[in-house]
Amino acid sequence: MTTDLSIIVPIYNEQENINKLYLRLKAVAEGMKVSHEFVFINDGSRDNSLALIKELAAKDSSVKYINFSRNFGHQIAVTAGIDHVKGNAVVIIDADLQDPPELIPEMYAKMKDGFQVVYARRRRRAGESLLKKFTAKMFYRILAGITSIDIPVDTGDFRIMDKVIVDVLREMPEQQKFLRGQISWIGFKQTYVEYDRDERHAGETGYTYKKMIRFALDGITSFSNLPLKFATIAGFVVSGITFLVILYALYARFIAKDYVPGWTSLILAVLFIGGVQLITIGIIGEYISRLSANVRNRPLYIKSDTNIEGEINTKCFTDAEGELQEFNAIEEDVVEGVLSFLV
Numbered sequence: 545m546t547t548d549l550s551i552i553v554p555i556y557n558e559q560e561n562i563n564k565l566y567l568r569l570k571a572v573a574e575g576m577k578v579s580h581e582f583v584f585i586n587d588g589s590r591d592n593s594l595a596l597i598k599e600l601a602a603k604d605s606s607v608k609y610i611n612f613s614r615n616f617g618h619q620i621a622v623t624a625g626i627d628h629v630k631g632n633a634v635v636i637i638d639a640d641l642q643d644p645p646e647l648i649p650e651m652y653a654k655m656k657d658g659f660q661v662v663y664a665r666r667r668r669r670a671g672e673s674l675l676k677k678f679t680a681k682m683f684y685r686i687l688a689g690i691t692s693i694d695i696p697v698d699t700g701d702f703r704i705m706d707k708v709i710v711d712v713l714r715e716m717p718e719q720q721k722f723l724r725g726q727i728s729w730i731g732f733k734q735t736y737v738e739y740d741r742d743e744r745h746a747g748e749t750g751y752t753y754k755k756m757i758r759f760a761l762d763g764i765t766s767f768s769n770l771p772l773k774f775a776t777i778a779g780f781v782v783s784g785i786t787f788l789v790i791l792y793a794l795y796a797r798f799i800a801k802d803y804v805p806g807w808t809s810l811i812l813a814v815l816f817i818g819g820v821q822l823i824t825i826g827i828i829g830e831y832i833s834r835l836s837a838n839v840r841n842r843p844l845y846i847k848s849d850t851n852i853e854g855e856i857n858t859k860c861f862t863d864a865e866g867e868l869q870e871f872n873a874i875e876e877d878v879v880e881g882v883l884s885f886l887v
């Protein structure tokens with residue numbers, strides 16, 4: 545049996561929102577007269593969220609859940625949902641009711657008009673701090689400016705996607721998930737509907753500034769090499785200036801013979817070059833750390849239990865253990881290989 549609509553909901557400490565969200569989602573899905581499933585991903589919540597989700601699952605068989613072994617982050621929670629949904633259309637929605645479920649029928653209808661992705665674009669965001677709005681606005685503009693793909697501005701992950709998009713997403717192995725960028729990159733026909741973003745219904749944001757900065761850097765490094773090129777360009781500019789200064793210094797010393805032990809200029813030059821070098825190394829480090837994360841190829845997330853059929857119920861540990869053992873085996877092979885080379 546096929547499912548028409550799957551709805552992915554990442555959950556991190558949302559105990560005050562889950563029941564209300566479920567009721568609104570259920571009303572919408574039933575109103576649309578489509579077969580549906582809800583996939584709740586509990587991303588290591590420290591509150592009562594998991595118990596509430598399990599209660600819903602016991603009452604309603606369309607409620608599926610995946611429980612993570614710890615907090616892996618919003619994008620990874622959504623990725624786990626993408627890996628497990630069955631629907632021909634898939635919605636990603638936040639649990640805090642900032643994204644109104646009632647917009648889904650409009651998005652669904654638009655998709656049926658021949659689009660593969662319909663995202664929801666925020667006209668206005670209520671109840672968020674000025675700093676958050678400003679940084680978000682700046683970020684989307686900068687990202688749009690320095691990437692070659694068309695990442696829509698002022699859009700979160702609230703969207704509906706056709707199964708073809710979901711299938712491609714499952715094939716994209718990168719560890720740094722910046723889903724809205726990946727989805728734009730996939731292409732096909734994409735469009736949007738506009739809405740006013742509500743205030744968070746209850747609870748607090750799970751996105752700390754630390755998580756936001758990480759997310760922004762993931763977005764930039766996944767979709768742009770401009771920062772790397774900036775390092776090169778800065779290197780050339782600084783080297784050019786330095787060359788001129790060297791010529792002048794030689795001229796002053798040997799031809800004009802008019803020189804003072806120039807502590808000021810010396811220190812300025814040292815500081816300046818030191819600064820540029822640090823920036824450059826930092827940028828390279830950002831990319832290298834992501835390269836190494838991808839080379840390590842760890843599983844993106846670890847499930848501790850789930851009620852999704854075909855998945856091992858509880859005891860997914862053995863699964864993860866099995867994978868880990870495999871990794872160890874590979875590492876040992878490499879070590880042995882290197883040793884045999886040296887000996």
Ligand code: UDP
Nearest residue numbers: 554555556587617618621638639749750751
């Ligand atoms: N979330 C998550 N893991 C995290 C942080 C957030 O699964 O580490 C979920 C959260 O429960 C919500 C969605 O991601 O459903 C968006 O988070 P939030 O509302 O805190 O972000 P904001 O809207 O403030 O950007």
Ligand code: MG
Nearest residue numbers: 638640642744
């Ligand atoms: Mg929110």
